[in-house]
Amino acid sequence: MDKGSRPIPLFLSPVSCGFPSPAQDYIESTLDLNELLISKPAATFFVRARGDSMIEAGIFDGDLLIIDRSITARHGHVVLAAVYGEFTLKRYVVQRSGAVELIPENPKYKPIPIGPATEFQIWGVATHCVHRL
Amino acid sequence: MIALIDCNSFYCSCERVFRPDLATKPVIVLSNNDGCAVSRSDEAKAVGVKMGAPYFKIKDFCEQNAVHVFSSNYTLYGDMSRRVMETLAEEVARLEIYSIDEAFAEIPDMSEAELRDFALRLRDKIFRHTGIPVSIGIAPTKVLAKVANHIAKANKEFTECVYSLVNEREITAELERFPVREVWGIGRKLAKKLGAHRIDTAKELRESNDKMIQQLLSITGLYIAKELRGESCITLEILREARKQVVSTRSFGKPVYEIEELRESVATHVTSAALKLRQQGLLTRYLRVMIQTSRFDENYHYDSLPMSIPAATASTNKLIATTMPLVDRLYRRGVRYKKAGVVLSDLVPHSRVQMDLFNGSDSARDEHLMRTLDEVNRRFGRGSLAFAACGIDKFWEMASNMKSPAHTTRWSELLRVG
Numbered sequence: 001m002d003k004g005s006r007p008i009p010l011f012l013s014p015v016s017c018g019f020p021s022p023a024q025d026y027i028e029s030t031l032d033l034n035e036l037l038i039s040k041p042a043a044t045f046f047v048r049a050r051g052d053s054m055i056e057a058g059i060f061d062g063d064l065l066i067i068d069r070s071i072t073a074r075h076g077h078v079v080l081a082a083v084y085g086e087f088t089l090k091r092y093v094v095q096r097s098g099a100v101e102l103i104p105e106n107p108k109y110k111p112i113p114i115g116p117a118t119e120f121q122i123w124g125v126a127t128h129c130v131h132r133l
Numbered sequence: 134m135i136a137l138i139d140c141n142s143f144y145c146s147c148e149r150v151f152r153p154d155l156a157t158k159p160v161i162v163l164s165n166n167d168g169c170a171v172s173r174s175d176e177a178k179a180v181g182v183k184m185g186a187p188y189f190k191i192k193d194f195c196e197q198n199a200v201h202v203f204s205s206n207y208t209l210y211g212d213m214s215r216r217v218m219e220t221l222a223e224e225v226a227r228l229e230i231y232s233i234d235e236a237f238a239e240i241p242d243m244s245e246a247e248l249r250d251f252a253l254r255l256r257d258k259i260f261r262h263t264g265i266p267v268s269i270g271i272a273p274t275k276v277l278a279k280v281a282n283h284i285a286k287a288n289k290e291f292t293e294c295v296y297s298l299v300n301e302r303e304i305t306a307e308l309e310r311f312p313v314r315e316v317w318g319i320g321r322k323l324a325k326k327l328g329a330h331r332i333d334t335a336k337e338l339r340e341s342n343d344k345m346i347q348q349l350l351s352i353t354g355l356y357i358a359k360e361l362r363g364e365s366c367i368t369l370e371i372l373r374e375a376r377k378q379v380v381s382t383r384s385f386g387k388p389v390y391e392i393e394e395l396r397e398s399v400a401t402h403v404t405s406a407a408l409k410l411r412q413q414g415l416l417t418r419y420l421r422v423m424i425q426t427s428r429f430d431e432n433y434h435y436d437s438l439p440m441s442i443p444a445a446t447a448s449t450n451k452l453i454a455t456t457m458p459l460v461d462r463l464y465r466r467g468v469r470y471k472k473a474g475v476v477l478s479d480l481v482p483h484s485r486v487q488m489d490l491f492n493g494s495d496s497a498r499d500e501h502l503m504r505t506l507d508e509v510n511r512r513f514g515r516g517s518l519a520f521a522a523c524g525i526d527k528f529w530e531m532a533s534n535m536k537s538p539a540h541t542t543r544w545s546e547l548l549r550v551g
Contacts, residue, residue, distance in 0.1 A: 042219035043262035045541060051551035064547075070262050080550055085154030087550040121153060123264075 037128050043070035045124065047080065054078070054089055056105035063131045065089070067124035078126040083112060084119045089126065134271055134299070135365070136238045136252065137278040138221060138259075140214075141266045141286070141294065143234035144172035147213045148203050150264035151540050151548055159200040163188050167204050167535070168384045175289075187429075204536040212541045216263045224255055237275055245299055252295040271297035272304070275367050276360035279317040280307065280335065301363075308336040308361065318357050323350055335361055379415075381406040382423065382474020389470040392461070395424060397524030399460050400453045402475045404523055407449040408510075410477060411503060416445035416495070419479035420452065422459040427471040436463050445481055448499040449506070452477075453522050 038044045049063040057078060059065070065080075073079045075094040080087060081102060090102035090112065100114040114120050140146060144162035149155050159177035161170045169187045170177075180198045182191060188202070195202050214233045222228050225238035240251065252269040259267050268289075270282025277298055284307065285296035298304055314324035316335050326349055332338050338346070339361040347355045356366050381402040389395055399422055410417060423437040438459045446452065456475060495503075509518040538546035 040262070042216040045548075046544075047548040047550050049551070050549040053551055065550075069264065082153035082156075085156065087153065087548070089550045121156075123153070 037066055038068075040068055040070045043124075044068050049089060049129070053104040053106050053109045054091075057091065058131070059089070059105075059126075059129050060131060063129050065126045066128040066130070068127050069124040071125040071127070073122045073125050080123045080126060082121045082123055083114075087123070088112070092122070134240050134242055134248065134273060134297075135275055135278045136225070136240050136255075137270045137275070137282045138236050138238060138255070139268050139270075139282050139286070140217060140234035141268055142172050142174050143214075143265070144203075144205065144210055145174040145177070146265050147210050148206070148537055149174070150213070151537065152201075155201055159198065160203070161195070161200055162203045162205055163535070165205060165383050166386060171205070202535050204534065206537050206539070208539050208542050209537065213263060213265060217259055217265050217267070220259050220262045221255070224258065237278065240271070245297055248297045248299070249295060252297070253293065256293075256295055266294065268294040269296075271295075272299060273363045274360040274365045276317050276357055277304065277363065280311055283311075283315060304363070305336060308339060309334055311335040313338050316357060316361070318353060319350075323354065326350070377480045378476055378478040379406045379409045379413075379417070379480070380474065380476045381409075382472065382476075384427075384472045385470065388427075389473075390467070392464045394524070395464055395470060395473060396457060396460050396522065398473045399424075399456055399475060400520060400522035401524070402473065403452045403456055404449050404519060406475055406477050407447055407452050407503075408507065410447040410480070411507060414483045415480045416447045416483055417452075417477035417480055418442050418445045419477070420455065421476045421478070422456050422463060422473075423476070424460070424463050424470055424473045426469050430469060430471070432468075434465075434468055436465075438463055441479075444495075446495050446499075447483070448495050448503055450502070450520060451495070451499070453520055457522070 034041075045067045047065050047067055049059050049061060049065055051061055059078070067080050071077070073092045075092065077092045078089065079092045079102070080089050081092075082088075083102070088102065090104055093101045093103050093111075095101065102112040102114060104111065142160075145160045148160060148162065157176065158174075159180050159182070160174040161177045161182055162172040163169065164171045167188050169185050170182055170191065171185070173182050173184065177200055180200065182195070182200060194200075210233060217234075218228070218230055218236060221236060221238065225240060227239040229237045231237060240248075243251065248271050252271060256267055256269055259265060268282055268285045270278045270280065270285050272278040272281045281296045281298040284298070285292045285294050288296075298307060311334060312324070313319055313327050313333055313335055314321055316338065319327070319338075327333070327338065330341075330345070330349065332341055338358055341358065343355060343358070346358050350357070359366050383398075383402070385398065389398070419439065419441050421437050421439045423435070425435040426433055440455055440459060442451075442455060506518055510516065538548075540546060540548050
């Protein structure tokens with residue numbers, strides 16, 4: 001090599017001749033599913049659905065559920081609740097009377113009434129379901 | 134004002150987040166290799182499980198009293214800790230994370246009623262977002278915040294896990310009945326020293342003469358006394374300085390008789406201690422290898438050997454090479470070894486050593502090797518890449534068979550809910 005010569009990287013940009021790609025100046029960062037699906041990472045947990053009690057809500061056995069604990073459950077939310085110490089995923093429904101029920105989305109199963117004496121806790125609100133096709 | 138936020142029975146609480154059936158049951162978590170109880174729920178304390186009780190001694194007791202026992206799941210606790218701290222950081226301006234389950238926060242001055250309100254809301258938010266219950270103590274200094282937290286925890290029904298200690302009269306009254314041994318940073322040993330000088334309560338320490346305190350307890354002790362007087366002077370730096378050693382030690386799953394197994398276990402301890410060093414940006418200049426039988430063995434035997442390291446290092450391979458001859462010298466045929474460990478001390482920050490030409494430390498090559506090693510293990514899981522000296526089968530290691538799944542960090546171990 002001559003004195004003062006420098007090695008030139010060969011494939012810095014895949015341009016052999018002609019003009020550089022016109023898109024080069026317009027590149028943005030790639031789309032990130034986390035950004036779309038998770039607003040509160042510290043309060044977000046993943047769980048897997050089991051069984052068929054929520055199939056009419058589009059939640060199937062083995063689906064991945066995104067649970068956000070920071071959201072306060074409201075009428076109509078799909079919630080992960082603990083009833084008498086057992087986890088259950090159901091629709092949270094508040095009747096006109098103010099009575100609360102956890103409703104499965106499959107006629108095979110019965111709603112779970114939540115009375116004042118029921119040992120019950122809402123663990124989090126399901127915000128998304130990831131289903132493999 | 135300073136708030137100390139401390140998670141209640143942290144490891145037990147982490148387990149309970151994923152086990153709502155245990156919400157009101159006695160629960161304990163054992164140390165590595167199921168050695169002894171390191172975290173107890175209030176219910177477990179109530180039935181009489183003592184902190185640090187060896188598991189083999191309380192196993193039957195736990196069965197009889199329906200105490201739920203977990204092996205430790207540090208992956209889970211680490212992830213839950215991160216969630217708690219992140220949630221906390223949203224609410225306070227300055228957060229200093231002190232340990233896996235404790236953090237100090239600086240909060241603006243407000244009235245006592247407002248402080249209480251703020252703390253209750255903070256406590257509720259952390260619980261709602263993460264499922265972890267916390268206690269909050271608020272006071273003008275860190276040491277006093279620790280006292281306030283202590284009070285909050287000791288009288289939960291009354292305090293609802295939140296207590297502020299702000300006016301002078303109340304501070305004096307509380308310190309008067311607060312044993313000096315319970316003061317943060319004092320401990321049993323120093324309390325004994327103080328007791329000899331008739332200093333038994335926090336108030337007595339606060340009112341002692343500076344010169345005497347410093348003679349008795351060194352400069353850190355003086356800082357503690359000043360903080361008790363309401364003068365803020367302890368930074369996390371000071372606390373870290375005081376904690377200048379890295380220890381890795383663990384009981385074996387079964388007694389070990391062979392030197393090969395002993396060597397492997399020590400190499401494994403060196404591996405984890407050296408990783409801790411690198412994570413904190415430190416190098417060591419002094420190490421000690423310890424081996425012992427069970428404390429309950431009739432032929433109890435403990436032995437250890439030190440070695441100073443001329444060129445400060447954080448390189449796993451160098452440290453393994455240094456410790457192996459020590460193990461060979463310590464080993465005695467026929468002894469039922471139950472535990473081994475290493476202590477790395479005389480620690481210096483990596484940055485300070487780099488500038489020191491003559492003390493020359495790890496070469497660029499060593500450092501590169503360690504960075505690669507850590508990166509591989511970070512990406513593919515702890516222990517994916519290790520030195521052969523650590524052994525492959527590790528049958529001296531105990532299977533932690535009461536360990537909960539990695540609910541939050543492994544796709545294959547997610548909670549299943551129907």
